[in-house]
Amino acid sequence: MMMMNSRVVLPVLFTLLYSLLSNEPDSLSTSIAKIWGNTTTEAPSRPDPNAPRVFPQGFRSPLDIPIRLSGSFGELRNNHFHGGLDIKTESRENLRIHAVADGYVSRIAVSPRGYGNALYIDHPNGYTSVYAHINTFEGAIGDYLKQAQYRSQEFETDEKIPPGVLPIMQGQFIAKSGNTGSSGAPHLHFEIRDTNTEEALNPLLCGFSVPDQVAPRIDQLAVYTFKTDNIYNSPQVFNCKALGGNAYSPVSGSVVTVKTARVGLGIKAFDKFSGETNLNGIFGMKVYDNNQLIYTFEVDGIPFSETRCLNSHIDYKRKQDEQGFLQKCFIDPGNRLSCYKDVINQGIINLADGQAHRIRYEVYDVAGNQSTAQLTVQCPSCAPFVPNEGTGFQQLLRYSSENYFSNDQIELRFPYGAFYTDILFTHSTRGAAKGETNVYSRIHKVLQRPNTRTELFRYTDKTRH
Numbered sequence: 001m002m003m004m005n006s007r008v009v010l011p012v013l014f015t016l017l018y019s020l021l022s023n024e025p026d027s028l029s030t031s032i033a034k035i036w037g038n039t040t041t042e043a044p045s046r047p048d049p050n051a052p053r054v055f056p057q058g059f060r061s062p063l064d065i066p067i068r069l070s071g072s073f074g075e076l077r078n079n080h081f082h083g084g085l086d087i088k089t090e091s092r093e094n095l096r097i098h099a100v101a102d103g104y105v106s107r108i109a110v111s112p113r114g115y116g117n118a119l120y121i122d123h124p125n126g127y128t129s130v131y132a133h134i135n136t137f138e139g140a141i142g143d144y145l146k147q148a149q150y151r152s153q154e155f156e157t158d159e160k161i162p163p164g165v166l167p168i169m170q171g172q173f174i175a176k177s178g179n180t181g182s183s184g185a186p187h188l189h190f191e192i193r194d195t196n197t198e199e200a201l202n203p204l205l206c207g208f209s210v211p212d213q214v215a216p217r218i219d220q221l222a223v224y225t226f227k228t229d230n231i232y233n234s235p236q237v238f239n240c241k242a243l244g245g246n247a248y249s250p251v252s253g254s255v256v257t258v259k260t261a262r263v264g265l266g267i268k269a270f271d272k273f274s275g276e277t278n279l280n281g282i283f284g285m286k287v288y289d290n291n292q293l294i295y296t297f298e299v300d301g302i303p304f305s306e307t308r309c310l311n312s313h314i315d316y317k318r319k320q321d322e323q324g325f326l327q328k329c330f331i332d333p334g335n336r337l338s339c340y341k342d343v344i345n346q347g348i349i350n351l352a353d354g355q356a357h358r359i360r361y362e363v364y365d366v367a368g369n370q371s372t373a374q375l376t377v378q379c380p381s382c383a384p385f386v387p388n389e390g391t392g393f394q395q396l397l398r399y400s401s402e403n404y405f406s407n408d409q410i411e412l413r414f415p416y417g418a419f420y421t422d423i424l425f426t427h428s429t430r431g432a433a434k435g436e437t438n439v440y441s442r443i444h445k446v447l448q449r450p451n452t453r454t455e456l457f458r459y460t461d462k463t464r465h
């Protein structure tokens with residue numbers, strides 16, 4: 001198909017699109033193949049957010065020192081939510097790591113990237129503990145690895161090990177901590193996963209506690225207006241000041257006037273643990289519109305297949321423009337993340353009543369420390385919202401279907417599920433600019449308006465850790 005000489009083969013185009021839109025040159029062919037394989041016409045399924053959650057208990061600490069964190073669970077990272085705790089190891093390596101419960105070693109991985117040296121222990125309660133960036137594997141575990149490496153004659157390895165081979169007792173000395181893989185300083189990356197689903201659970205809900213009497217800090221609030229049902233404009237962003245009592249308010253005043261009835265909210269916030277200077281991720285937040293709860297977000301667990309949806313949860317354009325992680329308090333229709341509950345109208349507010357709406361944000365950590373911020377949004381003499389895509393684009397691509405774009409130079413097919421929102425799509429080309437000696441063909445440029453960057457969903461991410 002589409003192999004005519006004047007046209008570019010489609011996967012190449014998808015690569016081009018992907019790299020242009022997301023600025024991510026890594027593992028493109030893998031991700032394209034994965035997206036490409038997903039041509040289902042079913043709606044993306046979101047797990048039932050109201051299903052009862054189970055958080056296993058009875059674990060011991062993996063270290064002999066008090067747990068202090070440099071990274072919290074669910075923290076916002078590039079292309080993923082942090083799937084574990086980053087436990088400080090006093091700036092040292094080779095601290096003794098202990099199994100947090102009885103079980104057996106189910107996997108040993110050795111890599112110069114990502115998790116580095118990592119150990120996985122499956123427990124009889126249906127959960128797996130993960131210990132990453134470690135230096136060495138102790139005793140029989142180390143012997144098993146050495147034999148596997150001799151067999152394969154490869155240093156890098158990923159061994160899946162059946163039950164019965166390497167049984168483990170709770171508290172057993174299993175490894176020494178380190179700084180291997182993609183790790184900037186010595187620490188232990190520690191996870192609790194559901195063995196079957198690979199959902200990472202928040203260890204702070206599984207009995208691992210960290211002293212925390214510090215409420216989150218709210219840095220910015222944001223107000224978005226919409227062009228269409230789901231395409232939003234760049235937000236108005238307001239820096240916040242602390243009012244005392246863990247309350248925050250925009251420096252510029254708390255009344256925001258908009259000219260469109262369809263409005264979404266955003267926030268930039270961090271959390272700290274007692275006695276620490278690190279800025280960590282928040283655990284949860286709620287948004288109220290005139291005292292009605294319209295949005296709840298909580299990182300109690302992150303299914304592996306959903307972690308990429310971080311790029312839909314945040315304002316992706318601002319992140320790419322190096323303005324940090326602004327979290328949206330409304331949900332793009334193609335966002336599969338299951339961390340939302342008690343959401344009304346996707347978190348989107350309707351100001352067509354012409355009234356001032358009092359908005360209250362509550363941001364909290366696992367320990368229950370909470371900060372609040374207030375804002376009033378209004379649209380005086382506002383007409384009911386009418387979607388208006390505006391001009392300056394060539395084709396409206398729908399998040400809810402497969403999309404196809406073609407002109408005399410290019411053919412693009414976007415599989416179902418690639419987009420989180422509709423896209424106002426534009427294609428143009430240019431030749432080499434002065435001084436660009438490494439350009440051998442026309443350069444194709446694809447973008448959307450009004451945001452000139454978009455995010456794509458894919459199923460795996462090698463940068464996750």
Ligand SMILES: [Zn+2]
Pocket residue numbers: 071082084085086189190465
């Ligand atoms: Zn980590």
